[in-house]
Amino acid sequence: MTAHTESTKNPIVRFLNMNTSREVGGRELPLWRQILLQVLCLVIAAEVLFPIMYIVTLSFSSRETRPASLELIPTEISFAAYKQVIDRPTANPITFIELLRNSFLLSVGVGLAALMIAVLAAYAFSRFKFKLRSVLMVLVFVPLLMPAIGLSTPLYLLMNSFRIADCGGAIAISPFASCAVGLGKVMFNLRDSLLGVGIAMISTALPFAVWNLKGYLDTIPKELEEAAAIDGADPNQVFFQIVLPLALPQLAVTFFLGFIGHWQEFALPWLFLTQPESYTLSMTLYNMTGQYANSIPWNRFAAMAIIVALPVAITYIALQKQIVSGLTSGGVKG
Amino acid sequence: MASTSMIERAKKKSDFRKTVTPYMYLVPAFLVMAVITFYPLIYQVVVSFTDFQTKDLLRGLASEKLNQVGVQNYVDILAGGLPVQNFDFFRVLTYNLWWAITNVALHVPAGIVIAVLLNTPGLWMKRIYRSLYILPVVIPPLVVATVWRNIFDEQYGAMNQFLTSAAMLFGSIDPVRIRWLEDFTPPIAWLLPNGPLTLAYYAMMIANFWLGWPFMTLVATGALQSIPKDLYEAASIDGASAYQQFMNITVPLLRPAMIPATIYGFTTSFNLFSFVFFMTGGGPARSTEILVTFAYDLVRNLRLYGAAAAFSVIVFFVALIIFLITNRLTKATENIVE
Numbered sequence: 001m002t003a004h005t006e007s008t009k010n011p012i013v014r015f016l017n018m019n020t021s022r023e024v025g026g027r028e029l030p031l032w033r034q035i036l037l038q039v040l041c042l043v044i045a046a047e048v049l050f051p052i053m054y055i056v057t058l059s060f061s062s063r064e065t066r067p068a069s070l071e072l073i074p075t076e077i078s079f080a081a082y083k084q085v086i087d088r089p090t091a092n093p094i095t096f097i098e099l100l101r102n103s104f105l106l107s108v109g110v111g112l113a114a115l116m117i118a119v120l121a122a123y124a125f126s127r128f129k130f131k132l133r134s135v136l137m138v139l140v141f142v143p144l145l146m147p148a149i150g151l152s153t154p155l156y157l158l159m160n161s162f163r164i165a166d167c168g169g170a171i172a173i174s175p176f177a178s179c180a181v182g183l184g185k186v187m188f189n190l191r192d193s194l195l196g197v198g199i200a201m202i203s204t205a206l207p208f209a210v211w212n213l214k215g216y217l218d219t220i221p222k223e224l225e226e227a228a229a230i231d232g233a234d235p236n237q238v239f240f241q242i243v244l245p246l247a248l249p250q251l252a253v254t255f256f257l258g259f260i261g262h263w264q265e266f267a268l269p270w271l272f273l274t275q276p277e278s279y280t281l282s283m284t285l286y287n288m289t290g291q292y293a294n295s296i297p298w299n300r301f302a303a304m305a306i307i308v309a310l311p312v313a314i315t316y317i318a319l320q321k322q323i324v325s326g327l328t329s330g331g332v333k334g
Numbered sequence: 335m336a337s338t339s340m341i342e343r344a345k346k347k348s349d350f351r352k353t354v355t356p357y358m359y360l361v362p363a364f365l366v367m368a369v370i371t372f373y374p375l376i377y378q379v380v381v382s383f384t385d386f387q388t389k390d391l392l393r394g395l396a397s398e399k400l401n402q403v404g405v406q407n408y409v410d411i412l413a414g415g416l417p418v419q420n421f422d423f424f425r426v427l428t429y430n431l432w433w434a435i436t437n438v439a440l441h442v443p444a445g446i447v448i449a450v451l452l453n454t455p456g457l458w459m460k461r462i463y464r465s466l467y468i469l470p471v472v473i474p475p476l477v478v479a480t481v482w483r484n485i486f487d488e489q490y491g492a493m494n495q496f497l498t499s500a501a502m503l504f505g506s507i508d509p510v511r512i513r514w515l516e517d518f519t520p521p522i523a524w525l526l527p528n529g530p531l532t533l534a535y536y537a538m539m540i541a542n543f544w545l546g547w548p549f550m551t552l553v554a555t556g557a558l559q560s561i562p563k564d565l566y567e568a569a570s571i572d573g574a575s576a577y578q579q580f581m582n583i584t585v586p587l588l589r590p591a592m593i594p595a596t597i598y599g600f601t602t603s604f605n606l607f608s609f610v611f612f613m614t615g616g617g618p619a620r621s622t623e624i625l626v627t628f629a630y631d632l633v634r635n636l637r638l639y640g641a642a643a644a645f646s647v648i649v650f651f652v653a654l655i656i657f658l659i660t661n662r663l664t665k666a667t668e669n670i671v672e
Contacts, residue, residue: 028456029454029455029456029457034456034457034458037451037454037457038457038458038459040451041451041452041457041459041463044448044463044467045463045466045467047544048466048467048469048470048544048548049466049469050492051478051481051482051485051492051544052469052473054481054485054492055481066489066490067490067492067495068490069495069499070492070495070496070499116362117362117363117366118363120359120360120362120363121359121360121362121363121364123359124356124357124359124360125360128355128356128359130353130356130357133356136360136364139364139367139372140363140367143367143371143375145650145653145654145657146649146650146653147605147607147625147626147629147649147653148607149605149607149626149629149630149646149649150378150626150629150646150649150650150653151371151374151375151378151646152629152630152633152646153378153381153629153632153633153639153642153643153646154374154375154377154378154381154643155370155374156633156639157377157381157386157391157394157639158370158373158374158377160391160394161394175394199370200370202366202370203367203370203371203374206363206366206367206371207367207371210363234351235355236355239359260474263474264474264475264476264608266476266608266611266612267607267608267611267630270634271630271633271634282476285476285477285480286480286612288480289480289483289484289612298484298490301480301484302481305477305480305481308474308476308477309473309474309477312472312473312474313472313473316471316472317472320472
């Protein structure tokens, strides 16, 4: 029974399971209509599968020349392209493991940092009545209006002003001190580091996480907390011992939703990072397409595209139930 | 006496704690947002009134070479005075709106029709179709864009190869060589005369259609399930045709679910940065450029930081206006439903 109510709450599950019980009593579909609708469904399936089969076939091909004719069904299963991409993903001196590490560091780090800060704020907004509540809530909401690219200019300039330079012996930390004009060698530029990109990415991740978690906390019944408060628990104890454990599933969902987004993050790293050793997988994929791709065999590009897509697709499919119900219970309602 | 004052003091103390506690929980978030959101927003406005360029990067706003230019950046952007080729703010804005509207106008009806199709009682292999149709939702848009970019390649792309095979069925031998992403002549010139809709636009519409309708089908399927079956039975007893049932029962009852989804789709398409950037980069000749990709180009390649800041401020107001309008639309529909 619980499983049933659970499934009706969730669009994807509902989408996949719908109507199976109702068909039993329903009237039969006339054969000619069945055939007509089957043809339609197959045409749509072909449309969906066209690019997927194209890229899968390409990635399993061992041919390094560009495709001369259309192939949508693999004629060979060769992992050569995957092997080449993993051995030597780009012309830059960076290994696949390092790219993977950078992408994971960025998406997991930003996700966790935003989550830890956001859950505190969400708790305050959801459970307390205080003077500035509505003003502060609007302040958290405003950045969500701005397309993420809109803040990239000032974030670039700000991060760029934190530098550590070696002025021939003395170390100068900008913006507090700098070497004489024309002197000094920059050892570290916050803008040109994964840390700087991560900090900049939090600016969009945080408001989203606050709204998503607040929406969920609002749905948790308050009786438990009230009972604990009567027993003498202070708000901190209530938060750590009751609210946090109850919110754990939603924390996980918010984290994975963030992860899906951060894993694809391209604009900020591509703008900030100049050192190949801090590149991410999505930046590498960009380098394999279009004007940069002249020398890159398409089977390798295809393999890389599938590698970049896999973590997101797997997360989605594994957590589809939680993700969709998490989305509907959270942020949207505000 | 002593005990009452102690109680009062304890009460005062707990009152103080009560007022302060919520703020303590907000401190981390607002400290972080102060540094990476609010300060940058203000900094952005300050920079937008200067001619900040690469030479000023070392010293920032303290740079001696930095000039205050007043609203010059804003005037340049709106009046076409930027030292940038093929850029006209109002053309990009019109194109951007057109791009978002035409996408949604295709995705929503297609999503609904396919949801209704999948909802037909007695249809075979329903589950298989459903699990197939969901695939575009789970693939990152950035990967989708790169793949379609290759599909639309002039020489080796799958689309031209597909069209070649199709043309062969009709007896043609010449390979199809459509320059999807490079050709600048608009195939339908009278459509949106303000912004030339190049072939690249149509190519992107095809790719984004693939990406967009399954989400709408997902939402519509959920809403379809909540429509009571007896409505259709009553209608068919009264002699309503399938088309009449669709127009008079399905469409009105789907509306409350589809309007928020449409607005979500509109804003997503309006700011679809990585998809546009990966597929065409705004080309050819900026014909498929949207506001966010141009903002990015101003910083990343043109390095006109002052103009980029001014442009972002303008984009912020465009986003705000769109939000206010869509918010009103959702509110209006909510009222109708309730």
